[in-house]
Ligand code: SF4
């Protein structure tokens with residue numbers, strides 16, 4: 001890919017803009033190798049008016065990460081020739097308001113480190129320059145902080161940090177492959193929220209927790225359910 005990565009600070013400006021006017025418009029929506037996070041799936045399936053189970057079947061590929069032993073979900077390209085995103089059209093992204101966090105983040109990369117003592121998350125940023133991307137030639141400047149705001153990335157980052165906490169806990173406490181039950185539970189809670197919901201409200205998977213009716217009712221909301229699920233998973237698995 002010949003990408004060049006340069007560290008950048010939160011309040012440091014960079015020159016970049018992406019719009020229909022750039023000659024490379026839609027170039028980055030091909031050659032896809034797009035991982036989807038739990039929050040990406042929540043947003044996409046909601047925006048498309050689909051159940052998570054149907055979304056996963058129609059738009060994703062799923063496998064187990066060789067290093068982490070955890071289920072991994074990627075976007076299924078619309079064709080195998082140029083691996084184009086299933087959501088790209090001549091007019092741009094047809095799921096733009098709910099596009100994945102990585103599409104919002106580009107051309108930035110975000111890495112985090114978490115203090116073992118306090119749990120405090122520290123962010124590190126880098127600018128990714130790829131030869132095909134002409135956004136850097138556009139005459140618009142903004143800081144990393146402004147980019148995060150305009151791309152509405154805070155909610156994505158917050159949810160992704162919750163996931164990263166589970167992954168690092170898993171690596172510490174259960175390195176290597178997970179058993180089938182744990183893999184299934186992780187997949188359902190993280191990626192197949194509507195299935196998780198039916199396990200809660202129809203099969204009573206949380207009955208042992210003695211939650212009151214208000215707490216139970218709040219889990220009808222997908223974002224609340226995902227936040228709850230990511231916390232519950234830590235207890236249930238590790
Ligand atoms: S989701 Fe939208 S922005 Fe992201 S790769 Fe697909 S078409 Fe491009």
Ligand code: SF4
Nearest residue numbers: 018024026028133135
């Ligand atoms: S390659 Fe860069 S400038 Fe071109 S459409 Fe993609 S992000 Fe925008």
